[in-house]
Amino acid sequence: MELTKSMEDYLESIYILKKQKRYVRIKDIVEKFNIAAASVTEAMLKLSKKNLVEHEKYGYIDLTEKGMEEARRVYSRHKILYKFLKNILLVSEGNSENDACEMEHIISKESYEKLVKFCDFVNKDTDTSSLLDKFHNSIDSKEGSCNDNGGDKMKNKRLNELKLGETGIILKIEGDKKLRKRLMDMGMLPGTDVKIVKVAPLGDPIEMKIKGFHLTIRKEDAKNILIED
Amino acid sequence: MELTKSMEDYLESIYILKKQKRYVRIKDIVEKFNIAAASVTEAMLKLSKKNLVEHEKYGYIDLTEKGMEEARRVYSRHKILYKFLKNILLVSEGNSENDACEMEHIISKESYEKLVKFCDFVNKDTDTSSLLDKFHNSIDSKEGSCNDNGGDKMKNKRLNELKLGETGIILKIEGDKKLRKRLMDMGMLPGTDVKIVKVAPLGDPIEMKIKGFHLTIRKEDAKNILIED
DNA sequence: TAAACTTATTAGGTGAGCCAAAATAGGAGG
């Protein structure tokens, strides 16, 4: 059917308002969104034409069967996103609410379903709660970048993994002090842009352009240079 | 500065294209977004005026310092969202990519930062990997609704918790067989809408409207009825 | 070097989603 974000929000708000007010009118939506009444009237007209709401002039607003269905689809996404942000990531009330109400319109069916499963799992599995606690404790203390050399999945590229012509930004130099100093003396400082300009047959040595000049290093050394991809 | 979604996408795409192509031109962006060339020209003009890109007529496109900064801000959100969807939720490549590139524009700073920490935690903590595996295994087999009575956090409301005038949808009836049968014979089936129309002093009994008629039940029984809020 | 092709720009439009101001309808009280 292809509803726009704003149409979805109107439907959702009517759905929520009806839970509390029995009768929903233009004014209620105006107040909820802090929007001009003219805009709401216009929107209701459009939704009526699409058979999603019933609204007679100067009267009450109601969702049709179809409108109710759409509203519920949107609201279920809102809820799960809110719960994930608020209860798992511990995002503040306000940001959880806002982010959820934006993301609800764009999240794919698959992501939505997987997120439902994830929350479900976290809720049911007893082992998880302690781990979640651990995470929640760590949240305040930890630095958190997801950009250093963590586990298996989600690891950053290393310089030797860049292909010919590719560019990257140096993130971190590893290895022993001596090597680190040598590399850094050559100009390889975190934040610097590099571009691979030549690679020998077996990937060794590697020639790159950095700060305007060319530099050649051994593959073994390149492995110590983390690249922000 | 307030960049629109489309401006952010243009900046991000220029940033990404420059990693592979050194020179970015209108045509590259046209191909990337499958959009009319006129639209891209127009967008570059607007971005130039905002001092985010440099672009002389018929020439190459470059990010300014400011543009680079914005592009990186957007792209870092893209990456973390992608990683979360793809590697933690196991969402397909395509949906992870699309969802990430939509959400990157709307996620709050706080949610972004918490998500980074979360991914970081999952990556670093060894206990988590096994648990994550467990989740990944469960993903195919489980039903998953996040809407039944799970743990402490994220629990659903029960009928007795609805306030006067509020409405809800029956999700599930709990309690022993006999009670369940009795309630369901009265019309309380999952999916049914209920609305609280009267509540006695101490919340007992509760009168509700359901399928057009009124029904009164004891608070003790109402506790067994889960409501989708 | 002029025609042919590719790429980019200009000009003129469209629809979504908002707004302010003016016009109207409905309801409450005299």
Add this chain to the structure above:
DNA sequence: CCTCCTATTTTGGCTCACCTAATAAGTTTA
């Protein structure tokens, strides 16, 4: 039933982000 006041609708306008068609610049190619 007339008068106010509030809620709603109508009207006309605006910005954003697209589009098509016409034109112009740049690049090959014969």
